[in-house]
Amino acid sequence: MPELEAAALPPSMRAWRVTGLGEPAQVLSLDAVPVPEPGPGEVLVRVVAVAVNFPDVLLARGQYQVRPELPFVPGVECVGRVAAIGSGVTGVSVGDRVVGSKIGVLAEYAALPASDVWAAPDSLSDAEASGLTVAYQTAWFGLHRRAALQRGEWLLVHAAAGGVGLAAVQLGAAAGARVIGVVGSAAKARTAMDAGAEVVIVRGVDDVVGAVKSATDGQGADVVFDPVGGEAFDASTRCIAFEGRIVVVGFAGGTIQSLAAGHVLVKNYSVLGLHWGLYPSMRPDLVEVAREELSRLADKGVIRPVVDRVVPFADAPAAFTALAAGDTVGRVVIEVMP
Structure with missing residues (x-):
């Protein structure tokens, strides 16, 4: 059984899902879905913020190299707190503040491979840290x-x-x-x-x-x-x-x-x-090097993600539209949970 928070996890959560292919504002739907349970080698993250990426727009349009089966949850990078831990996972604890990447994080909870999450630098706010991974x-x-x-x-x-x-x-x-x-x-x-x-x-x-x-x-x-x-x-x-x-x-x-x-x-x-x-699966050793260097540079104040705007979770389609229009600078961030 996965390790759980002191308070039991809710049975359902809110998640934005792509229900058809087209412009994000037209094909995104806010739905109630079951909270996922972390499998072996996975951690369940209580998502705090999601940084929108151009691949999210391409995913909604069906133009990305990966085409998940409809309906699917978009979002490829986030920051949050570890809520539960699957079997075989070491080096992470419930409550840890982490950043991570996987298609499907634009929801209140997301199950991610433990290898795809890492400690969020203390020097970065949640909005900034959400855009550090990809x-x-x-x-x-x-x-x-x-x-x-x-x-x-x-x-x-x-x-x-x-x-x-x-x-x-x-x-x-x-x-x-x-x-x-x-x-x-x-x-x-x-x-x-x-x-x-x-x-x-x-x-x-x-x-x-x-x-x-x-x-x-x-x-x-x-x-x-x-x-x-x-x-x-x-x-x-x-x-x-x-x-x-x-x-x-x-x-x-x-x-x-x-x-x-x-x-x-x-x-x-x-x-x-x-x-x-490809690097997380082909050369995970290099991913570790990159993570360590990025954390070091962030903590020294040398790098810092630029946040253009923070959008409430309920208005997530507006974040996709703004990014697709090209009228933003830096990152557009969706606040999932305050």
Whole structure:
């Protein structure tokens, strides 16, 4: 039997569920469902806050690489308190404040593999900690594992005022890189600069290629972190440095570009794919390294998730809509339980 809190768990809970495929505001339903029981190797988390990610929007639309059977609970990262512990789990106790990731956390309780939760840094509020897992580990693996970013190198970050983009800007600056951020509007420029960007380019207003070459004295960017794809990727190939590395993180712009292999050869650069979700199963040892480093940097005040707004649980669809519209900076957080 799982270890329980002193007070018995309720038999049911509220959970947002995707009941069909489409825009989140049209397909999300707030339902009463049974509280899950943690199985072997799992912990039950009383969810306090959930950070909305672009994959949540894609999941609702049926456009994500993983397609859960309908109806399903979205939400891929959260912060909360351990409420119950399944068999075979060590190193965690009821009441621990943890962050974790798994599809299905936009509910009052969520059962997660114990390997997918870790202690929330004391230095971060619940709203901040809710956005630490996915974006910051994605940025950490992209910059350090895939691109091997070095101190003094030029780092170009697309969507630099978004959740994962801001994480990349902060981690790049922490590593001693010289960061160039591309943002969607002049209003977002200050957010990127505050995060550590030395140069900020406004997409649609400034010439991205020309601005990167000007900032780098014609050299180009040594590393590109690209969660946008499409035109952003194409621009990156025109301002990448000799032996530069472009990390493909996603396609938030809606277009999956084709790769011109001849151009890669002639300009002598590398294109690296990043699917962070593979690391917990393929290289859990590296996940532990990333978690320790992120906690250390958070506690030193070097990195801190930027929270654009906190939305009540009952208004969760509005959080998805705001993120999909691209008019937010940093993270949109849903407060599940105060």
